[in-house]
Each structure stands twice: as structure tokens, then as C-alpha cells.
Amino acid sequence: MKIAIIDGSPKSKDSASSFFIKKLEPMISSENEISHYNISKKPLVSEQYQELCRMDALIFAFPLYIDAIPSHLFRMLATLEEYIKKECQKTIYVYAIINNGFYEGKQNHIAIKILQNWCMRTGLQFGQAIGQGAGEMMHFVEKVPLGHGPLKNLGENLNHLADTINSHNTGATIVFSPNFPRFAWKFNAVHFFWNQSAKKNGLRKKDILRRL
Amino acid sequence: MRILIHDLSPQEFTALGLTVDSDTTVISDNGTIKNCIGCFGCWIKTPGMCVIKDDYRNMGQLLSKCDELIIISSCLYGSYSPFVRNVLDRSISFLLPYFMHKNGETHHKNRYNNHFTLSVHFYGNDITEAERETAKELVAANSINFHCHENRVYFYHNLQSVKEELH
Numbered sequence: 001m002k003i004a005i006i007d008g009s010p011k012s013k014d015s016a017s018s019f020f021i022k023k024l025e026p027m028i029s030s031e032n033e034i035s036h037y038n039i040s041k042k043p044l045v046s047e048q049y050q051e052l053c054r055m056d057a058l059i060f061a062f063p064l065y066i067d068a069i070p071s072h073l074f075r076m077l078a079t080l081e082e083y084i085k086k087e088c089q090k091t092i093y094v095y096a097i098i099n100n101g102f103y104e105g106k107q108n109h110i111a112i113k114i115l116q117n118w119c120m121r122t123g124l125q126f127g128q129a130i131g132q133g134a135g136e137m138m139h140f141v142e143k144v145p146l147g148h149g150p151l152k153n154l155g156e157n158l159n160h161l162a163d164t165i166n167s168h169n170t171g172a173t174i175v176f177s178p179n180f181p182r183f184a185w186k187f188n189a190v191h192f193f194w195n196q197s198a199k200k201n202g203l204r205k206k207d208i209l210r211r212l
Numbered sequence: 213m214r215i216l217i218h219d220l221s222p223q224e225f226t227a228l229g230l231t232v233d234s235d236t237t238v239i240s241d242n243g244t245i246k247n248c249i250g251c252f253g254c255w256i257k258t259p260g261m262c263v264i265k266d267d268y269r270n271m272g273q274l275l276s277k278c279d280e281l282i283i284i285s286s287c288l289y290g291s292y293s294p295f296v297r298n299v300l301d302r303s304i305s306f307l308l309p310y311f312m313h314k315n316g317e318t319h320h321k322n323r324y325n326n327h328f329t330l331s332v333h334f335y336g337n338d339i340t341e342a343e344r345e346t347a348k349e350l351v352a353a354n355s356i357n358f359h360c361h362e363n364r365v366y367f368y369h370n371l372q373s374v375k376e377e378l379h
Contacts, residue, residue: 010250040249063250067353068291071298072247078294102311102318110353113346117289120342186311186318194309198256209308211324212260212273 001056008062008073016135017061027162049083057093064100093127099135105175128171150180218284219293241295254305272305276324287334290346327361335368
């Protein structure tokens with residue numbers, strides 16, 4: 001099976017999406033031929049769109065932006081629809097790993113529906129999507145073994161997704177939060193992510209709060 | 213102040229014949245908008261202002277003075293068009309990075325004490341029922357995240373219908 005993994009993060013490095021791809025890829029059977037696409041720096045070219053039309057499966061990994069799909073990826077989906085309608089000869093399965101910055105993975109559900117609607121319009125088979133909350137936290141726990149501690153749910157659900165992909169099948173949508181208390185996530189996000197990041201730029205909390 | 217974001221060409225917008233008074237700011241596609249790059253600079257580097265230097269970097273500041281945000285957009289897969297999505301992606305400086313809880317969900321706190329009405333006019337000649345439902349959910353979710361006090365969603369088969377409704 002020819003599989004395309006599309007990193008839909010706008011970040012060129014260290015994105016949560018790339019973290020999820022790194023965790024998922026070893027679970028995909030080595031019999032498959034995997035190609036990688038990244039649209040963070042520049043849009044795909046015509047040849048790449050044509051390549052995607054010849055895949056058996058597309059796996060999208062992207063962050064939730066304002067309850068939906070980031071605009072650069074959304075443009076790519078709209079363009080890909082045109083290519084697929086012109087050039088695609090077979091049924092392509094679509095899978096997705098979506099992450100949102102808020103704690104609750106269920107906030108990804110609208111982006112999943114948009115992707116399902118895109119599949120319906122485009123004539124593709126929606127395979128399965130999983131949506132995880134607290135995406136930015138992944139960098140802080142990347143050394144934790146998958147399936148353990150805060151990555152317990154993620155490990156289980158990536159396994160489900162990988163099984164569905166390997167069997168070229170469809171599966172139920174799964175949205176979930178990390179195995180980490182929400183109050184602790186919030187405390188860490190505020191003090192060790194936002195405030196620390198601003199401090200590195202010479203800003204204090206009152207600067208973060210400024211009104212223009 | 214009202215803000216009108218639309219994805220129409222200049223000709224289509226002129227054909228709508230809307231009266232744009234001095235109290236309305238129109239945000240349209242001049243072909244220069246850049247994508248949000250997920251850097252969070254608008255929160256931790258230049259708070260309140262996007263770090264990308266184009267015509268759309270002050271969306272947060274504009275929204276802080278807004279009474280009604282009107283969006284006219286094609287409905288694509290149950291979402292706004294890519295341009296409108298792009299403008300909204302570039303608007304998070306309206307919010308703070310800090311969190312609050314509402315209805316059991318986490319959301320960003322408001323940077324300003326401003327709550328506007330969100331009115332969305334979706335057009336498209338073959339919007340499916342599933343897309344319509346998704347679009348309604350999307351606007352409702354956006355309304356929560358942008359701290360709107362009210363949201364309204366309308367669907368039209370074409371721009372002529374939008375024109376008739378808005379006149």
C-alpha cells in the first residue's frame with residue numbers, strides 16, 4: 001500500500017504534529033511504502049498533488065486552529081479536491097491525527113467533521129481520525145514511553161489508528177485528553193510555557209496582558 | 213465599529229451594493245495575506261499584535277473595538293473559505309494565552325472587555341445538510357472562543373440572495 005503522511009503543522013520544526021507522526025510511523029507495517037509531505041514552508045507543487053492522487057491512503061497530522069483546519073492546510077485540501085476529481089482512479093482512504101492546545105481532545109470534533117465533509121465532496125473514503133488535547137504538552141513528555149503515564153491514552157489510540165490503517169479499513173473517531181490532571185496541565189502551561197516563553201523575550205506578565 | 217470580512221472579488225463585492233459607512237472596516241483578500249505560522253509571537257513577543265508584517269497583523273486590535281463581526285464566506289466542507297479561515301487564524305491576538313473554563317471546556321481568556329455579535333453569511337449553491345450542520349457548530353464554537361455575546365448563521369444559494377438579505 002502506498003501511504004502519504006502529510007504534516008499539516010504550520011511550524012517548520014518541533015511541532016506536536018511531527019511528534020505524533022514520529023510515534024505513529026513505526027506502527028505502520030513495513031510492507032507499506034510511505035512518502036512524507038510537509039506544507040509548512042511552501043505549498044505543494046503540481047507533481048506532488050499528482051503523487052497524492054496515486055496513494056492508497058493519506059494520513060494528515062495537524063493542529064486545531066480556531067476550532068477548524070489551519071488555513072494553509074485547508075487551501076491544500078481545496079486544491080487536492082480538484083486534482084483528485086480530475087486524476088484519481090481509485091478509492092483513497094483518509095486518516096487523521098489532530099491535536100488542539102486546550103486540554104480536552106473533544107474540541108477537535110468539528111475539524112474532524114470538516115475533514116469528513118471534504119472526503120464526501122472529494123469522493124475519498126474517510127478512514128478514521130483521532131484527536132488529542134494538550135498538544136503543546138507533548139514536547140515536555142516526549143521521553144516518556146508511549147502507552148505509559150501521560151501518554152497512556154495516546155499509545156492506545158495510536159495503536160487503534162495504526163491497526164485501522166494497516167488493515168486499510170475504517171474506524172470510529174476517538175477524541176481524548178492526556179493522562180494528566182487538567183489543573184496540573186493548566187498550571188504548567190501558564191507558568192512553564194507561556195510565562196517562561198515570554199520571559200525569554202524580555203517580557204513580564206503585565207506585558208503579556210497589554211491592551212492596544 | 214463593525215468589521216466585515218469577506219472572500220469576494222472586488223467585482224462581486226461591488227455588485228452586492230452594500231453601503232459601507234465610516235464605522236465599518238472591510239477586510240478583504242488583497243492577495244498578500246500570510247499564513248499564521250504557529251509561533252505564538254502575538255502572545256509572547258509582541259502581545260496583542262501578530263509578528264507577521266502584512267495588512268492583517270492588527271486583527272486582534274480591530275476586534276477589540278468591534279460591536280459586530282460580519283462574515284460573508286463561501287461554505288467549504290462546512291467551514292469558511294480558506295481566506296476567511298486565514299484571517300481568523302491571524303486574529304488570536306484578540307485573546308490571551310491564559311485559560312478559563314466554560315461549559316466544562318478550556319478556552320483562552322479575553323484580552324479586552326469587548327464582546328461582539330458574530331454574524332456569518334455562508335453562500336454556496338450545493339451546501340449539503342452535513343456541511344450546514346458542521347458550519348453551525350463551527351460558528352457556535354468560534355463564538356465561544358472569541359467571547360461573542362451572540363452568533364447568527366445564515367445560508368444562501370448564491371450572492372444574489374446574500375444581497376437581498378443584507379439590503
